[in-house]
Amino acid sequence: MSPREAVAGMRAALTAEITSLRRADDASAPTARLVSARTTGGDPTGRYYLARVTAWPTDLPRDSALVARAGTRGPWHPVTGVEVTGRDARFSCPVDLGAEPPVVFLRADPARSAIALREAIGDVLGRGKADLVLGARAKTAVSTEAARLTTEFGKLNLSQQSAVARALAGDITFIWGPPGTGKTDVVARIVEGSLRQGRSVLFVAPTHVAVDQALERVCDLVHDLPDFADGLVRRVGEAQVSSLVGRYGDVIDPDQVVARLGAGISTRVAELREQQRVVTGMLHDREAADAARAAVQAAVAALGRHHARRADIVRYLTTVDGQVAGLDRQLDALEKQRFFTERRAERTRAERAELARQRVVPLRDLTAVDAAIATTQRDLTRLHTEADAAVHRAGITDAATLRARAAAIADELTQATATLAELPKRVQANCRLAAMTTQRGYQGGLPFSPQVVVVDEAGMVDLPTAVFLASRASERVVFAGDFRQLPAVVTGETDRQATEEQRATVRHWLSRDAFRASGVIGPNGEVREDPRLARLGTQYRMRPGICAVVNAVAYPDAPLRTGRSDVSSVVRSPVLSGPLVLIDTSGRAGLAGTAYRNEVHAALIREYVRLLQHDGVLPARGDDRVDPKSVLAVIAPYRKQVKLLDGHLTERLGKQFTGLVDTVHRFQGSQRPVVVIDTVSGASRRLGVFYEGVGPDSTTCRLLNVALSRAQDHVVVVADVAHLRERLPAGSEVRVMLDHLTAHARHVPLDDLIPVRTAAELGDLAADDLARPAFFPADEVDAAVLWDFARAARRIEIYCPFLHSRRMPRFRPALLAALARGTAVRLFTRGADEHPDHEPILRALAADGFAVETRDQMHEKMVVVDDVLWHGSLNLFADTRATELMMRLASPVACEAARVTVHRAQPTRPRRGLPAGARVYLKVPFAEKEEAKKVGARWDGARRQWYVDGANATAVTRWGD
16 A cells, blocks of 8 residues: 555544544533524525523633534534624534524534644655554664663663664664563663764653653653753643652753743843943933032032122222212312302213213122122032032942943843843754653644654554654654553544444554554564564563463463562552452342442442551551552443442542542553452443453453553452353453462452341441441341331432332331431332332322332332442342342442432333323433423422423433433
């Protein structure tokens, strides 16, 4: 097949996957509820709608959303042009939702990543090493410098050394790293060696945790490189492993690197700006002082001019006054003369008058000059004071020096600011290792074009992603992982609404990984001899006994060697006396639950973990010095059982035990000293999807391998061995595990965890023992249940499909007494339409005041007394000769979980002809409650569920519970 045909096949598979993803329900997806929608027009691309928003999650993206009308079963459709203004939302939809759909939902598009990958994969033709992933001939070589290029190369075992040496020289290298074989250490040294070769490296892994764990190890190895602290390593995306963040956060985060490198420059900028402020102030003071001095000098000069002017005026007046005095003397002399001449006297007097007139202006000027002198003297006094103060402030530095200093500071400040602004580009240019998730790898934003691409956990990476990542590598690509652990999560492979051709396309192009596509392993997972494949064969995680069962299940053709001691790291406990522990629930596990939930196993594991706590393996309640999750993991294949177990452990042991339980997928990549595996199956004829596969390449084998190999010191398996052996397909790896455990594991008797008791023991038990689960034989159940009835304070709920008149008198007095105490008593059973003999019994029960609810085709059998759950296969009010056990468990969590499960177990189509007054409970989505009301549905507040009268049941088959 040509590369172009391969790309076309991958794009077709991604298109089918996108359709399947959009078709699948996803209750966890962020969803907005819109009401009162109406169409506002349209164009060839779709119809426009305006609606009222009742809720819009903050994490719902507006650029990639899907829409569906409430109550429809069809696929979700992409919308465009989403605008939210206040409580109004506008969007365009390619399909017709109707003119006025009452309720529609917008949710995040789960196919966003698949769409991005479909676009990205079209760019791989002829690029990098993409063709090598699809089986093209590749150059294989072994580096002779691996020891020089990597830290403590000699401490690696021979298979690890070989893997590193090949990966540092070949075009493409596949590293098969089963659990505990040091794959992360090998991958870290490959990255280290590539960096020391001067290469740029893109490192990717499917999960944030896998990226962070490997990156932390790489940082340990390359911290001595010159540019390590200056942006050499970049974590693209937010790191989630706290130890990585704590040790290297300021090295791998470019923002922190910029902040750290720029800290000195920023400090210098702040100093320069302060110096600039100070020098500017000094220059201002200096200029002010110089101006003040100039003002004093100007005032002194003005005062001198005023005094000179005054002197001139005084001299002039003195001259004039002398002339007047001379004329006055002449007049006196004329008057004394005998020969007085009047004409001469008149001339003298006229002359004197003229001189007097000439004196007026100078006198006025003199007054003005005197005023100016007084003013100038006052100003001079002030100016002297101001000048003295300004000179004091300015100091002795002259203005020219200060201007030169200010210019120098401005130049340095400009340079420092520019350096600070260029720092992000410099840090980016320093980057030669980018670490990110595989998803980010094809969403753009690579800081450089890598020469080497290293893909960790490659068994979990779908083929299009692997091909795209390889296309980015200009020199080498390395795929490291275990093709017998978890595969990529693909929806289209099991989509029943897809055509067989579509499913086949998805299987071929998406479900396969790079190991299979390249041909280094066969189509059924068998290993081939291939120079491109390096196998890590020695594991250091698991004790030999655990490794043996892992080999038997997952690696029979290539068994792992063990490189660690057989000594346990945990406190010794009688219920944890060997590396392998089997708790066989044969004959008991089927008392309660479904294929995906098992009440007996949940109660049993609750007690087992309590014993581990009692023996000191786990911290005591409230002891925060040790995190229980650092010691123990409880793994269950199904989310329903995980939720049940998590509730049990939190209730019994404390909040510190919350989150101890999870699915196999969530524990991929982690390890614990002690691992408890709940096989769950036993409470149903079906085994569940976990057990359907057979062969080393099956999902069953992969999941089982991951679950078992998480354990370092002890693995504890809880299984109904007889039930599983009876129903497992031939050749199942689960059967291999059970055979190995049966032969080699330490067996913990079930009775040591959940004892078989008699009714007579109840009154003598201490409160703690009374809270423990216990089995009661059939002939002890009546008396034991009556013992609980006699102590009921809040509620008694009896779930019994079949009734018999001979059984009722035995329990009637205790139930009537409970009613008299104010205890609510409710019976759930099948109606008289199914069992006519129930009618007189139901009438009698109603007459006694018991609340009776009939449920169509009911088969659940249990009793809830306050917070005590009785669960098993006995009908309490039926006339039966059954000999099965019943389990008693004091647990509010167990009671609520059982009640929820029972109330959700109604058939999809209520029967016709139910009697009036009988309640038929419904599963009505919140968005459809108004429609349900219109056909007569009512709300039961106690059960928080909608119901209709039996007479109207046929009108609500759509919501049959």
